[in-house]
Amino acid sequence: MFPIGDLQKSKVREIAKQAGLITAEKKDSQGLCFIGKVKLPDFLQQKLSPKKGDVLLVAPHDPIFESTYKSDSKEISEHLIEAQDFPFEKANTKLIGQHIGAHYFTNGQRKGIGIGGFVEPLFVLGTDVEKNLIYVGEGENHKGLFKHNLIILNDEIHWVRPDLMLQTNESMSVLCRIRYRQKLEEAVLYQTEDCLLVHFTSAQKAITKGQFAAFYLEDQLIGSGVIG
Secondary structure, three states, X not given: OOOOOHHHHXXXXXXXXXXXOOOOOXXXXXXXOOOOOXXXXXXXXXXXXOOOEEEEEOOOOOHHHOOOOOOOOOOHHHHHHHOOOOXXXXXXXXXXXXXXXXXXXXXXXXXXXXXXXXXXXXXXXXXXXXXXXXXXXXXXXXHHHEEXXXXXXXXXXXXXXXXXOOOOOOEEEEXXXXXXXXXXXXXXEEEOOOEEEEEEEEEEEOOOOOOEEEEEEOOEEEEEEEOO
């Protein structure tokens, strides 16, 4: 599933009504379509064994964030570097508690961390499933939550409009969203040899690998892809 614009939704619903489909008035699904009405964390806990690990607090002034906000850079190479996961180091963080498994958490998650005593709520900034660590930051405006760039590997790009497919070194201004019902954001697509780089004008919160980015020209969906 990937997001579509409200105008497109209304058109799809109208066609469904005319065809007499029983799903015409059905509410949009935000869950896992293939397993029914169950929350994702509950589903994961049923399938994956709990495994205790450390919850590590990342300071908002950590030096790794210094390059993140150089959004005026015109260098594609710098954008590609910024699109990668933050290189969190356990030695530069503070141990504040434990969790039941890094595989249960995702970037930007607030609920379920289960650690109190802070002025502002904690948010997941990143996870290391191999080492079973989660990195968190205090407050919804923590620098670790925001990035201007993401990448989509070439074999994960899906062009709804093949005639608009970019060739290597070509670019296109679009509108883009990275989560369900998010407002469309201005962005530029850059096609490299290995991936499609999506550079947002405004920093985006909790860009997460494995989720979809969808890009539009006005209200028309022209393509999408899995964030890498």
